[in-house]
Amino acid sequence: MEFLQDAPRLPHPFHQDRLLQALIERRVPAERRAALVADLTALGDYACMAYARRLDSTPGEPVLTQWGPWGERIDRIELTPAWREGPVQTTRHAVLAAGHDPEAGPHGRLEQFMRVYLYHLASEFYTCPLAMTDGAATAIKASGNERLAARALPHFLSRDADAFWLSGQWMTETAGGSDVGRTGTVARRDDDGQWRLYGRKWFTSAVVGEAALALARPEGADQGTDALALFYVETKHADGRWRELRIDRLKDKLGTRELPTAEIHLEGLPAEPVGALDHGVRLIAPMLNVTRTWNAVCATATMARCLALANDYARRRQAFGRPLIEQPLHARTLADMQAEFEAAFALTFHVAELLGQVEASAASPGQAKLLRLLTPLAKLWTGKLSVAIASETLECFGGAGYIEDTGLPQLLRDAQVYAIWEGTTNVLSLDTLRALASTGLEPLTQAIEDWLGHDDAQTEARNTVRDALARAMDFIARHDGDPTRLQAGARGLAITLARAAAAALLAASARDARTRDDARPAAALRGFLAHGIDRLVDDDLDPHALLD
Incomplete structure (x- = not known):
């Protein structure tokens, strides 16, 4: 019989996600876990169903019908099944409302973004308007417009699908x-x-x-x-x-x-x-931390999906007499992707937790400044990284990664949006400069020192991160007062700071995991450090000398 390759299967996105399980254990109070786990389990079930449905049916797109049969203007938009299911899934599992739950206190945002992380890809980017709705609710709250809040917020934050508004x-x-x-x-x-x-x-x-x-x-x-x-x-x-x-x-x-x-x-x-x-525009400012965090979480969710499928396929696909996972170069490629993803996960969910603490007035002034700086850093770095990991994932499948009905090319096409929504990489890099002008670098360097700790087992991480930070501080100091040079190097500076923060957070996770005899976070840290932290490009090249 002709050989047929087994397709990759999607592991349960919650039950098989060790990073998410460990984060719940470390950061969510025991009394809040039962309701959260129930929602995450259900959202993982929905993700598996949606993945199977995508492979078993012809993908659909929204259709605009502008005119009715008798000449009237109707502008009717027909939506895909996942979008029609969006209000029910969102309200049933508090995908949006959890972030504004007063009973959750400082944990609300973290718990919310765990739900977003699992729901995102299954939702077919219904999470995009959810992010905007969350941002609108945040901006209206901050505006002090009580009449408008009374009108809109009960709909935006409803747990009843019939009352819910986008x-x-x-x-x-x-x-x-x-x-x-x-x-x-x-x-x-x-x-x-x-x-x-x-x-x-x-x-x-x-x-x-x-x-x-x-x-x-x-x-x-x-x-x-x-x-x-x-x-x-x-x-x-x-x-x-x-x-x-x-x-x-x-x-x-x-x-x-x-x-x-x-x-x-x-x-x-x-x-x-x-x-x-x-x-x-100032009234929009409160929503930026929210929508940019949504962007980072959704980019991280795409990376998780890519790795889940690539790892499953590597165990199913035989090449040259053995599974791909046993081929040294392929295994190293997957491990490199995993290390980058784990760093992105650590940074993204720290930002999510910090947002909840700041909104609940449970953060110090230094933490509020840290949030202002880390939010654009997480958004810009995860946006670019998700594209790189999605592209590498397609290579892991060879020719099948280029075939539309495998569903794999969609991962790459969709990932490209993360670097554009809520500000391109360059826009966010310049925003990082504004944040540094406002907060200085000290809130970040102090937080990184705290995350790195003083464990002898992490000397390499401390030295590598400190060296990158020293170069970043030198770059800022040497070009202070020269906005042209500072802006020209802003992208490399921002990515360096993002990677330094992510490495330090990985170090903290690895230190915590040693108490459970779990060596995987330490391996992720080593793999991430092997890729380097410093991405600064500091030269006197006049770009117009090339462009002209």
Whole structure:
């Protein structure tokens, strides 16, 4: 009979995830574990079902039907099964609400992002609008707008699928992505005092949401970023018809194709200011730590899926008389990927925990500064790393990794979005410079020293990390006052700081694991250090000498 290769099978994403199990044991209070484990088990079950469904059916995408059979404009969007299941899965397992649970205190964010980590890929990026909804809830809370909070938060944080609402973030326009100061949407007040928005939003992820936060320039206001206002809008009438907006088309994207991303026109959409009618961008700031943490967690989840499939396949695939896992170079490739992933996991979930502590007023001033610095670092580094690991994963499958119906190419296409959402690598690198100007490097260097400890078994880690930090501090000191050189090296600086923090956190995990006779975290630390920490590029090259 003709040989047929066994396909990779997805291990249960919760039961077989030793990092997640160890994190629960270390960081979640015993009295909170039962409910968390029940949700994580169910989300792992759902992930296995969704993976099998993806392989057994033809993948679908959202479909926009703009016109009804009698000529009326309807702009109906048909969603994939996973998206239709999204409200139930989200509310049933508190994927969003757990992060705002007052009873959870400082543990709420950590417990929430464990749920996000397991749900993400099974959701077909339904987690994207969940991140925006979480960010909207956070921004509205911080605004002090009690009337708006009473209106929106019960829907955004509902545990009832029928009452649950999604919120979008409508910031991007044709004139500017990160450069929101070029926003052209205008807010006008009608004769009844109602604010209405007019303009074009170029990139509205998950336009199917019931609400959104949108930037607009009040009519007659000055130009520039400071004159923008942040508005809250609801997208539909009670009967489900769209309010004063028109969907022009759905984006044809490289990846995240199940996610309906639209270009829209606002044609007098009723809106309510979230706060004062200027400095609207400042009102967005509280949501950035939240949405960037979602991005890092989802990027880390993609890495976990890649490694789960690659490791399973390496035990099923025979080549040259033995399984791939027994081939030294292939085993080393998988081990290198695993070491990088474990470092990313450690950094990402430390940021998630720190976010919960800061929001619950359980953090010191130094920890709040640390969060400000670590959030862009985690987001930018995990975003780039997920692409590298997804690409390497496809190679682990040889030609099958390039075949669409294996589902593997989707991992790489989808991973590319993490380095773009919520700020590109360069945008986040420059934000790191702003964070350093505000907080200094001391909160990070002090935290790294604490994580490294004084164990003789980790001398190599201490020396390697300290050397990288010393070079980073020297780079900052030598180019202080020279923004051109500082900005030109910002990417290498940011990745170096991210890798230094991740290595120190791995060292802390390895030290803790020795008490349980678990040598795997120490092996991950050695593997990560072998790849190096320092990514600084400090030279006097004029880039225009090459570009011209």
